[in-house]
Amino acid sequence: MAEWEIWAVIGLLALSTALTRSTFWMVGHKVTIPPRMLEVLRYAPACALAAIVGPDLAFAGGQTLQLTAANPRLLAGLAALLFYLWRRSMLQTIVVGMAAFTLLRVFHVFGAVA
Numbered sequence: 001m002a003e004w005e006i007w008a009v010i011g012l013l014a015l016s017t018a019l020t021r022s023t024f025w026m027v028g029h030k031v032t033i034p035p036r037m038l039e040v041l042r043y044a045p046a047c048a049l050a051a052i053v054g055p056d057l058a059f060a061g062g063q064t065l066q067l068t069a070a071n072p073r074l075l076a077g078l079a080a081l082l083f084y085l086w087r088r089s090m091l092q093t094i095v096v097g098m099a100a101f102t103l104l105r106v107f108h109v110f111g112a113v114a
Contacts, residue, residue, distance in 0.1 A: 053077070076101035 024031070033041075057077040060066045067074065080097030087093070 072101060072104035076104060 057071075057073045058065055058067060060071045060073045069075065076097050079100040080093050083096040084090070084093040
């Protein structure tokens with residue numbers, strides 16, 4: 001592939017990304033989203049986050065499911081979840097979850113951790 005073709009592809013991808021992401025900004029005032037759809041869209045960020053974080057906690061860097069007490073990522077995630085349910089503070093939850101995971105890894109509670 002020639003250099004100009006690479007730059008053409010990059011330019012076209014940038015243009016298509018800008019157009020698709022700015023559609024609602026350009027015609028947003030003409031489109032009415034039903035209240036039910038707005039209610040459903042409230043949960044989209046939480047679902048996306050769960051889809052990213054969940055497999056990392058359950059599979060712990062491997063290809064096999066590890067839902068045991070020997071999985072430090074799962075234990076740290078559970079500690080963070082319990083802390084969040086208790087305090088309802090997102091920043092503190094992140095700190096507690098990372099601290100729990102770090103302590104589990106530093107003290108080698110479970111031997112070699114991925």
